């Protein structure tokens with residue numbers, strides 16, 4: 563894929579260069595924070611706020627071949643999640659994370675940050691994705707139905723954020739108390755979250771809540787908040803050791819240093835979009851000392 567034909571003007575704090583596997587990626591090294599975003603999937607694989615430590619986890623075994631989804635970072639699940647509402651859609655988590663996106667614009671922002679805009683149109687859906695890199699990370703996705711086939715299919719989306727943690731077993735996740743969830747490990751729906759969530763085994767839950775979630779991580783001495791915007795759901799996922807062993811692009815020990823907290827609109831909250839209608843979903847990630 564040519565990156566030069568569509569290349570926008572870049573601020574001096576950014577560069578569009580070949581990354582791992584020779585794949586084109588935008589590097590941002592701005593006063594307020596640094597980041598790396600691959601055009602394959604418009605996939606953010608790293609974000610570090612100024613003076614801080616990396617907040618986003620990407621697997622050391624992640625595949626960068628411009629075809630497979632990248633393990634870690636923020637995969638964009640769209641326009642369906644998993645196998646979709648019907649349960650038979652492929653590829654898993656939709657085509658957003660495995661499509662080449664166009665880099666539309668890159669701009670410096672007041673406060674020392676950078677905003678990058680990505681676009682993709684496919685199967686009657688025009689997707690726009692904004693990544694705001696600074697002391698906070700802002701991700702904002704809009705999916706507009708342009709017509710075409712598939713107009714009856716309900717649309718889902720998730721910002722499948724892999725957070726880097728010091729030790730997942732020591733992490734406490736607050737903000738989901740009282741929310742109902744589908745437990746995808748046991749298949750049980752209508753479960754209720756009592757108290758903060760602790761990760762003690764394979765975890766795969768779709769919460770009927772988009773309330774802000776705060777993850778306290780004593781091993782890294784920090785608190786990371788995931789603040790959904792327009793998110794009716796929050797998905798929490800950790801494959802644990804057995805799940806990690808089954809994934810060729812995740813090292814066996816890496817489950818302990820990640821936790822996915824995903825702002826999402828999925829399942830019962832999927833939306834049917836008439837031509838011209840949009841679904842908007844965002845997330846803001848902030849970091850504070852414990």
Ligand SMILES: O=P(O)(O)OC[C@H]1O[C@@H](O)[C@H](O)[C@@H](O)[C@@H]1O
Nearest residue numbers: 644654655722746766767797799
């Ligand atoms: O391996 P994938 O396709 O990236 O998916 C990882 C996980 O993503 C989560 O969001 C899903 O809830 C899980 O069921 C799934 O296993």
